Amino acid sequence: MSKHRFYLVLTAVCCVLLAALLAVSAVGIYLEGSARRAENPLENIYTPEAAAEKLGLAAPLFFFLLGLLAAGAALGIRDENADRPAAAQPVKTPPENPAWRRTLQLVCLAAAAALIVAGILNGSALDVLVKAITICTECVGLG
Amino acid sequence: MDNANSSPRRVRRPAARRLVQLYSALLHNAYLKGFIDGEIYRGNAKYACAPGLNCYSCPGAVASCPLGALQNALASAGHRAGWYVLGILLLFGVILGRTVCGWLCPLGLAQELLHKIPVPKIRKSRVTRVLTWLKYGILAVFVVAVPLLYGLRDDLPLPAFCKYICPAGTLEGAVGHLANPANSAMFSMLGIFFTRKFVILLAVGLACVFCYRGFCRFLCPLGAIYGLFSRFNAIGVRVDPDRCNQCGACVRTCRMDVRRVGDHECIHCAKCMDACRQGAISLKAGAIVLKAPDVGCAGDGPGAAQKRRRRGRILWGAALAVLCFALLWFNVLDPAVRREAPEAPSAETWESEAPVGREAGSQLADFTVRCYDGSEFRLTEQRGKVVFINLWATYCTPCKNELPFFDALYRERSEEIAMLVVHPSLVLDDPEGYLAAQGYSFPAATDTADAVNTVVGGTATLPQTVVLNRRGEVVYNQVGSVTAELLEALYREAAE
Numbered sequence: 001m002s003k004h005r006f007y008l009v010l011t012a013v014c015c016v017l018l019a020a021l022l023a024v025s026a027v028g029i030y031l032e033g034s035a036r037r038a039e040n041p042l043e044n045i046y047t048p049e050a051a052a053e054k055l056g057l058a059a060p061l062f063f064f065l066l067g068l069l070a071a072g073a074a075l076g077i078r079d080e081n082a083d084r085p086a087a088a089q090p091v092k093t094p095p096e097n098p099a100w101r102r103t104l105q106l107v108c109l110a111a112a113a114a115l116i117v118a119g120i121l122n123g124s125a126l127d128v129l130v131k132a133i134t135i136c137t138e139c140v141g142l143g
Numbered sequence: 144m145d146n147a148n149s150s151p152r153r154v155r156r157p158a159a160r161r162l163v164q165l166y167s168a169l170l171h172n173a174y175l176k177g178f179i180d181g182e183i184y185r186g187n188a189k190y191a192c193a194p195g196l197n198c199y200s201c202p203g204a205v206a207s208c209p210l211g212a213l214q215n216a217l218a219s220a221g222h223r224a225g226w227y228v229l230g231i232l233l234l235f236g237v238i239l240g241r242t243v244c245g246w247l248c249p250l251g252l253a254q255e256l257l258h259k260i261p262v263p264k265i266r267k268s269r270v271t272r273v274l275t276w277l278k279y280g281i282l283a284v285f286v287v288a289v290p291l292l293y294g295l296r297d298d299l300p301l302p303a304f305c306k307y308i309c310p311a312g313t314l315e316g317a318v319g320h321l322a323n324p325a326n327s328a329m330f331s332m333l334g335i336f337f338t339r340k341f342v343i344l345l346a347v348g349l350a351c352v353f354c355y356r357g358f359c360r361f362l363c364p365l366g367a368i369y370g371l372f373s374r375f376n377a378i379g380v381r382v383d384p385d386r387c388n389q390c391g392a393c394v395r396t397c398r399m400d401v402r403r404v405g406d407h408e409c410i411h412c413a414k415c416m417d418a419c420r421q422g423a424i425s426l427k428a429g430a431i432v433l434k435a436p437d438v439g440c441a442g443d444g445p446g447a448a449q450k451r452r453r454r455g456r457i458l459w460g461a462a463l464a465v466l467c468f469a470l471l472w473f474n475v476l477d478p479a480v481r482r483e484a485p486e487a488p489s490a491e492t493w494e495s496e497a498p499v500g501r502e503a504g505s506q507l508a509d510f511t512v513r514c515y516d517g518s519e520f521r522l523t524e525q526r527g528k529v530v531f532i533n534l535w536a537t538y539c540t541p542c543k544n545e546l547p548f549f550d551a552l553y554r555e556r557s558e559e560i561a562m563l564v565v566h567p568s569l570v571l572d573d574p575e576g577y578l579a580a581q582g583y584s585f586p587a588a589t590d591t592a593d594a595v596n597t598v599v600g601g602t603a604t605l606p607q608t609v610v611l612n613r614r615g616e617v618v619y620n621q622v623g624s625v626t627a628e629l630l631e632a633l634y635r636e637a638a639e
Contacts, residue, residue, distance in 0.1 A: 007261070008262055009262075011260060011261055011262050012262035012263060012352075012353070015260060015262060015349060019345045019348065022341075022345055023341075023342045023345050026337075026338050026341045026342060027342070030334070030338040033334075034334075040632070041626065041628040041631070041632040042619075042629065042632050042633070042636065044330055044331045044333075045333055045334050046330045046333035046334075046337065047330055048330055051321075051330070069261075077261050078261045079262065079263055100375075101374070104374075104375040105237055105375055105377055108233055108236070108237040108372075108375070109234070109237055109238075111230075111233060112231075112233035112234035112237065113230070113234075115226045115229050115230025115233060116226070116227055116230035116231060116234070117230075118226040118227075118230070119225065119226035119227020119228070119229075119230055120227060122223050122224065122226060122227075123571075124216055124219075124223055124224065124225045124226055124227040124228065125190055125227040126571065127212075127215060127216060127219055127223070127225065127227075127538075128190060128212045128215075128227060128228060129189050129190045129207075130538055131207070131211065131538060132189035132199040132204075132206075132207040132208075132211075132212070133183065133184075133185040133186075133189055133569075133603060134536065134538070134539070134569075134603050134604070135183060135200045135316070135602075135603050135604040135605070136302070136540070136605070137332055137541055137604060137605070137606075137622065137624070138306055138336060138541045138624070139211070139306050139312060139316070140198060140200045140305070140312040140313065140316025140317045141306075141312060141316065141317040141336050141337050141340030141341070142316070142317050142320070142332050142333065142337060142604075142623065143332040143334045143335075143336045143624060
């Protein structure tokens with residue numbers, strides 16, 4: 001394995017390990033917290049202290065990865081394979097019909113304007129505002 | 144000339160596109176004050192939807208997320224049709240289409256930056272092409288069917304994509320808030336939802352390291368919606384059929400799973416222009432050329448390139464001015480930002496010696512609200528009882544889900560406790576009608592004068608529960624859902 005390839009694989013392994021470590025940490029905090037809560041419903045499952053402790057465990061790997069990335073950037077290492085053209089594939093001729101396209105655009109623009117005005121009148125615009133200025137805790141994953 | 148077997152002439156750095164992406168991400172999240180204060184922007188700009196996927200619960204977001212708004216509109220279909228969101232999506236689709244994904248989406252930028260991490264990359268193949276259809280399934284099930292079903296059947300707003308999948312919501316909405324020490328109280332509500340979505344966020348992030356725009360290509364329903372407009376969106380890459388020799392270099396060098404330039408998988412990033420030696424591809428807005436190939440456009444005069452450069456400079460100048468104004472407006476000038484937090488009124492007749500406040504251990508200031516049944520609820524008149532105050536809204540699913548617990552507690556202990564369930568002053572539907580239809584017996588009111596909200600320190604986050612002991616001291620004041628067990632435990636603690 002060339003040094004270049006070794007670097008790429010090492011970085012990949014670090015990325016996977018870091019993600020796995022963070023995922024396991026989150027699940028671990030959840031399981032420990034759930035057990036505590038089962039005994040006392042007033043106990044929090046997640047606490048800033050538990051999160052900080054687990055992040056502390058992942059920190060060395062994170063900084064090692066950062067160092068790797070910095071070294072890679074300095075040496076200009078990247079996966080050339082990513083830029084290699086894909087295998088030959090059938091190419092479809094792009095259909096071009098400007099007149100048809102323009103007509104459809106105008107119809108859609110008119111429909112969009114009509115819908116927006118109708119939405120403002122029927123109150124659905126206010127729906128959008130209310131949802132946007134209120135945090136739905138479940139929706140963002142807070143709980 | 145065939146360029147099928149030749150390498151591109153030179154690799155052009157997509158500097159302009161990256162700058163536009165950064166610019167767009169900053170404009171989407173121009174409320175920088177929110178990152179410091181840990182609160183979201185609550186001004187009228189959120190009437191408008193942003194084109195890209197950017198969670199509107201992000202502390203910096205100044206506009207609504209079109210996908211979240213669409214799900215909520217479908218969930219509210221039983222009350223009113225969501226014409227507004229449909230109109231906005233149609234407008235973005237017909238003007239920009241998936242150009243949004245390639246140039247404007249903040250999450251697209253994040254994915255591209257993650258993909259810059261040098262690891263062995265997974266290249267596009269038949270498998271990835273098949274996987275691109277997954278996003279249409281997600282659109283049909285999580286964005287359309289589930290919100291519509293729950294909205295019409297149970298009158299419960301359930302934005303399923305936001306709740307179960309959206310990594311933007313987890314990253315910006317959840318982690319964005321939790322990272323701020325001012326929001327440390329939010330840790331109390333974390334549980335299985337957060338764990339699941341955090342793991343999904345990690346998986347998506349990891350996928351993007353190995354696979355170019357892994358979320359965008361396989362999972363993003365917003366990209367699926369914009370892809371529907373690929374045949375007639377106004378701004379995007381166009382192929383000049385007179386110059387194209389069908390060599391296929393554009394499709395082969397593209398990292399997205401396109402079958403042809405400008406199809407429903409094309410994000411109009413214009414990188415294919417570098418691969419085309421015929422100069423057949425250009426980025427256009429209608430007839431206006433936004434980015435021309437080096438080989439030159441058909442009909443280009445000698446001064447055309449210079450004219451385009453001049454136009455580009457003017458555009459960048461205007462964009463910079465807009466950004467400066469947006470930052471100034473959303474952080475300083477907007478009346479919604481300048482509004483001072485109202486001071487809590489002083490306590491009157493509690494017997495406690497605790498200081499007036501909202502945190503556990505302090506005593507809550509007095510307030511009076513008129514309930515739906517015509518009675519008045521004055522806090523200090525509840526002396527000697529354990530008091531439960533719940534802030535809810537008809538447009539909040541977790542709020543609706545926990546109301547039965549409050550009702551059960553109230554029915555069981557109505558002699559020993561006082562309860563008030565309060566809807567914010569911002570009313571969309573009929574909260575009184577909803578509570579009556581559910582047969583709840585607890586006293587409830589709409590906080591028209593924001594009296595309760597001010598006293599308990601209500602934020603933009605719902606639901607919120609406050610529990611006072613018999614002396615009026617705060618035992619519990621937290622946002623997030625509660626369970627029957629937690630309410631019972633809180634009662635026991637407050638009653639001691």
